[in-house]
Amino acid sequence: MSENLLKLKNISKDYYGNQVLNNINIDINKGEIHALVGENGAGKSTLMNILFGMPVIHSTGGYKGSIEIEGKEVNIATPHDAMNLGIGMVHQEFMLIPGFTITENIKINREITNPNIVSRIFGKSLETLDFKKMNADARKALDKLDMGIDEFTLVAGLPVGHMQFIEIAREIDKTGMKILVFDEPTAVLTETETQNLLKAIKKLAESGIGIIFISHRLDEVMQISDRVTVLRDGEHVATMNTKDTNTHEIAQLMIGRKISLDRKEKTNHISDETILRIRNFVVKMPGEEVKGLDLDVKKGEIIGIGGLAGQGKLGIANGIMGIYPAKGEVVFEGKPLELNNPKKSIASGLAFVSEDRKGVGLLLDSSIEFNTVFTSMQIHNDFLIKIGPIKFKDSKKIREHTKKMIKDLDIRCRSPLQNAGSLSGGNQQKVCLARALTQNPKLLLVSEPTRGIDVGAKKLVLDLLRKLNEEQGMTIVMTSSELAELRSICDRIVIICDGKVEGILPPDAPDADFGLMMSGSRANSDLRGDLNG
Amino acid sequence: MAELTNGKIRNSILKSIGLPTIIIAVFYAVVLVSAFMLGLPMTELISDTLRRFGMNGLLVLAMVPSIKSGTGPNFALPVGISCGLLAIVCGIEFGFEGFGLILFASVFATIVATIVGYLYGKLLNAVKGAEMTIATYTGFSIVSLMSLVWLMVPFQSKKMGWLIGSGLRETIQLDSVGADGIINEFLAFNIFGVKVPTGLLLVFFAFCILIWLFFRTKTGIAIFAGGQNPKFAEASGIDIDKNRVIANIISTILGALGIILYSQSYGYTQLYAAPLNMAFPAVAAILIGGATASKANVINVLIGVFLFQGLFTTSLPVANQLFAGTDLSETLRMVIQNGIILYALTQVKGGDR
Numbered sequence: 001m002s003e004n005l006l007k008l009k010n011i012s013k014d015y016y017g018n019q020v021l022n023n024i025n026i027d028i029n030k031g032e033i034h035a036l037v038g039e040n041g042a043g044k045s046t047l048m049n050i051l052f053g054m055p056v057i058h059s060t061g062g063y064k065g066s067i068e069i070e071g072k073e074v075n076i077a078t079p080h081d082a083m084n085l086g087i088g089m090v091h092q093e094f095m096l097i098p099g100f101t102i103t104e105n106i107k108i109n110r111e112i113t114n115p116n117i118v119s120r121i122f123g124k125s126l127e128t129l130d131f132k133k134m135n136a137d138a139r140k141a142l143d144k145l146d147m148g149i150d151e152f153t154l155v156a157g158l159p160v161g162h163m164q165f166i167e168i169a170r171e172i173d174k175t176g177m178k179i180l181v182f183d184e185p186t187a188v189l190t191e192t193e194t195q196n197l198l199k200a201i202k203k204l205a206e207s208g209i210g211i212i213f214i215s216h217r218l219d220e221v222m223q224i225s226d227r228v229t230v231l232r233d234g235e236h237v238a239t240m241n242t243k244d245t246n247t248h249e250i251a252q253l254m255i256g257r258k259i260s261l262d263r264k265e266k267t268n269h270i271s272d273e274t275i276l277r278i279r280n281f282v283v284k285m286p287g288e289e290v291k292g293l294d295l296d297v298k299k300g301e302i303i304g305i306g307g308l309a310g311q312g313k314l315g316i317a318n319g320i321m322g323i324y325p326a327k328g329e330v331v332f333e334g335k336p337l338e339l340n341n342p343k344k345s346i347a348s349g350l351a352f353v354s355e356d357r358k359g360v361g362l363l364l365d366s367s368i369e370f371n372t373v374f375t376s377m378q379i380h381n382d383f384l385i386k387i388g389p390i391k392f393k394d395s396k397k398i399r400e401h402t403k404k405m406i407k408d409l410d411i412r413c414r415s416p417l418q419n420a421g422s423l424s425g426g427n428q429q430k431v432c433l434a435r436a437l438t439q440n441p442k443l444l445l446v447s448e449p450t451r452g453i454d455v456g457a458k459k460l461v462l463d464l465l466r467k468l469n470e471e472q473g474m475t476i477v478m479t480s481s482e483l484a485e486l487r488s489i490c491d492r493i494v495i496i497c498d499g500k501v502e503g504i505l506p507p508d509a510p511d512a513d514f515g516l517m518m519s520g521s522r523a524n525s526d527l528r529g530d531l532n533g
Numbered sequence: 534m535a536e537l538t539n540g541k542i543r544n545s546i547l548k549s550i551g552l553p554t555i556i557i558a559v560f561y562a563v564v565l566v567s568a569f570m571l572g573l574p575m576t577e578l579i580s581d582t583l584r585r586f587g588m589n590g591l592l593v594l595a596m597v598p599s600i601k602s603g604t605g606p607n608f609a610l611p612v613g614i615s616c617g618l619l620a621i622v623c624g625i626e627f628g629f630e631g632f633g634l635i636l637f638a639s640v641f642a643t644i645v646a647t648i649v650g651y652l653y654g655k656l657l658n659a660v661k662g663a664e665m666t667i668a669t670y671t672g673f674s675i676v677s678l679m680s681l682v683w684l685m686v687p688f689q690s691k692k693m694g695w696l697i698g699s700g701l702r703e704t705i706q707l708d709s710v711g712a713d714g715i716i717n718e719f720l721a722f723n724i725f726g727v728k729v730p731t732g733l734l735l736v737f738f739a740f741c742i743l744i745w746l747f748f749r750t751k752t753g754i755a756i757f758a759g760g761q762n763p764k765f766a767e768a769s770g771i772d773i774d775k776n777r778v779i780a781n782i783i784s785t786i787l788g789a790l791g792i793i794l795y796s797q798s799y800g801y802t803q804l805y806a807a808p809l810n811m812a813f814p815a816v817a818a819i820l821i822g823g824a825t826a827s828k829a830n831v832i833n834v835l836i837g838v839f840l841f842q843g844l845f846t847t848s849l850p851v852a853n854q855l856f857a858g859t860d861l862s863e864t865l866r867m868v869i870q871n872g873i874i875l876y877a878l879t880q881v882k883g884g885d886r
Contacts, residue, residue, distance in 0.1 A: 323768050343770030352768065360764045365828075370754075375769040378755055391751040 003030045005210040011065035024236045028210040035213045035225035040309045042231040052082045086178035088171035098156035103138040106170045141169040145200045161193030181212045218247040218519045251515025275299040281328035283319030290315040291499030304490030305479040312499035317445040321352040346379045351441030353432045355448035361432045364421030369402035371420045376438045405434040426457025447479040551823040561844045571854050576726035585842040587733035588798035591791030593838045595784045596819040600829040602780030603760030608668035610812035613788020615679045616646040626688045631711040642789035650785030654778030676809045683804045705802040713800040745831045817870040820877040
């Protein structure tokens with residue numbers, strides 16, 4: 001069964017000069033389960049997009065390298081080509097129509113039909129559906145997966161686990177299915193459902209289908225895969241036989257030694273005083289839910305919040321600032337903070353730099369100075385001249401302050417009146433920071449401060465945060481997907497997994513610890529215990 | 534490099550003025566030249582343009598607060614207009630005349646419009662995302678409702694009633710209460726045969742300055758930010774719903790005062806179906822002035838109302854000369870007015886608000 005099925009040769013891809021995949025070589029044999037692991041942004045989805053001929057790849061200049069299926073070089077230009085070549089994908093989100101039966105969902109757009117009188121005149125699209133044959137096909141696919149459920153049941157109301165199986169059934173029902181990609185298939189499943197799914201995947205592999213299994217959960221990878229390939233920052237780090245490795249090694253390879261942002265010794269002292277106390281915190285932020293989190297932030301520290309996308313790290317700051325509905329207990333400087341009220345949060349001395357720079361962070365069509373002073377003006381009544389009961393904006397003071405900010409933060413712009421939307425990403429981020437700093441916050445929450453900005457600007461932003469912390473003693477809560485960044489400036493790093501604190505690590509902890517904690521591998525609970533204590 | 538910069542500057546000028554504004558301005562210039570060539574009395578045309586500029590001004594200005602707050606152009610202008618009309622007929626019924634009538638009507642209209650505008654703002658907050666459609670039909674409904682009111686109010690004044698039967702007349706002459714053109718005539722003068730309605734223009738400009746000042750206050754700035762990007766404003770602790778209500782109260786008040794200014798200049802107060810289609814020319818005017826469904830300022834009002842009213846004051850006699858016996862001017866007016874609204878609506882980006 002070691003016949004070669006799929007070969008990805010020297011695959012490289014860049015988005016406008018930004019290298020996201022560099023010389024990737026992967027081959028998959030018949031009946032093999034090949035796991036693909038890596039952090040967010042390691043290049044897994046880009047690689048799969050290439051395999052499926054997604055338009056996003058071809059509209060951005062295509063890719064380099066070649067793809068071979070069963071020894072023949074193929075050109076996959078559209079998802080349709082991929083389907084014809086026998087490549088299938090089980091999606092993370094279910095693409096099912098709730099009002100249809102299981103059969104109908106499995107057979108959608110590939111219905112088996114019989115001609116009738118009308119169709120003979122008006123064409124094939126009016127032929128009668130052959131439900132008997134379709135049901136039989138669906139039954140066959142379901143049986144392959146050991147699903148006892150009736151094929152004529154409506155999809156609406158089925159448990160999530162079943163829906164996942166129907167997705168798979170749809171793929172394997174396609175004739176000539178050779179390669180099946182599972183993208184985080186267990187993300188929404190319960191423990192037993194997961195086990196059933198893994199069993200089904202094994203069974204599929206035994207029938208000769210090659211399987212690419214993408215997951216963050218390393219213990220699943222260990223349990224099911226034959227070989228595992230690790231990607232990091234678009235580089236192919238290693239391909240190993242699963243039985244020759246362990247979660248520890250995989251985790252270490254995933255995180256790796258990145259281009260290190262050198263870390264300077266801190267000059268200021270972190271007090272023992274807790275400035276922010278969070279207990280049993282729940283935030284309903286779609287895709288980033290926080291589910292009962294406890295955390296203490298010490299005065300004067302930079303605390304980093306890390307973790308994989310979708311685990312809830314972004315929900316924390318958004319919940320504290322009242323942007324998404326939150327529940328629980330938050331005590332700031334000894335006083336309970338009223339939740340779901342952005343005005344109160346800002347007034348009590350919290351400032352927030354949002355991860356959604358263009359949506360929440362800036363008024364793109366307004367000037368730099370407007371963006372800089374707006375929040376302070378509205379909440380702290382700065383930059384206003386009072387004439388009778390009416391408060392007018394103080395244009396002179398606004399201009400002076402903005403000019404100072406532009407100088408201090410080195411915002412590259414033509415004038416304070418330039419629209420924020422016309423600045424580069426890094427400079428936009430600095431305007432966001434300028435607004436937060438204008439509020440003179442006691443605690444600064446920054447989310448993804450370096451997302452979408454170039455390397456030089458990244459360093460400037462990080463240096464600025466450190467300077468604020470050291471010179472003004474400002475407490476900073478920094479949320480970021482980039483672990484290297486957190487490790488370069490934070491005093492402690494909290495890893496969030498499944499909406500809760502998985503553990504807290506010092507920035508110089510070994511790579512493997514971070515990797516294991518981020519993937520939520522419960523096997524290492526002893527480690528967590530140490531650090532929480 | 535230099536060419537590139539020139540091209541960039543040209544583009545940015547084009548963008549900042551806006552294509553519709555330029556097209557209408559060119560068209561207006563063509564019509565003005567033809568009027569001159571046809572030997573039409575230019576002084577009269579210019580006098581007329583000035584008068585119509587002033588009398589429509591406040592109704593167009595009413596669009597600014599609603600657009601800035603993010604609820605789009607105030608298609609429910611008839612709501613404010615109805616408040617103004619109610620104030621005028623009440624004033625006449627109570628026996629006010631001349632300046633007294635204007636003063637009473639203005640104060641009374643402001644009070645009524647504040648209450649009505651508050652309720653209207655609440656309504657808009659309940660239908661976020663569909664403001665413009667709801668506003669249009671609110672405007673239509675209020676006109677029908679007020680038609681019933683005009684029929685049934687037990688007013689006794691002979692100046693407003695029908696000769697027989699009960700209810701108010703469709704058109705009420707204001708010269709009988711000494712209010713015909715009373716603001717227009719204030720400090721009015723003639724220069725090169727052009728009559729300048731000083732009082733009218735002063736009132737209009739005064740309100741323009743007030744609105745301009747308002748959007749430099751803390752509240753005004755918060756309203757603007759909420760209209761531009763509600764998520765941004767909310768994250769800064771702004772109560773967007775409250776601001777939308779405030780903006781629509783101001784818009785409704787401007788509509789109410791606008792119709793008082795309009796009526797005294799026109800010389801008549803028109804009831805029943807007259808306010809039905811008054812929102813559309815006002816919306817068209819501000820859009821021609823360079824506003825969009827989500828961005829507007831006082832300059833857009835001044836440019837827009839001048840071009841729009843100027844164009845139609847001038848094109849009517851020109852069209853009558855060139856195509857005698859047709860109703861081409863009115864047809865053209867409808868095409869441009871509704872065309873520009875359609876154009877503006879296609880520019881509204883989905884999911885912006």
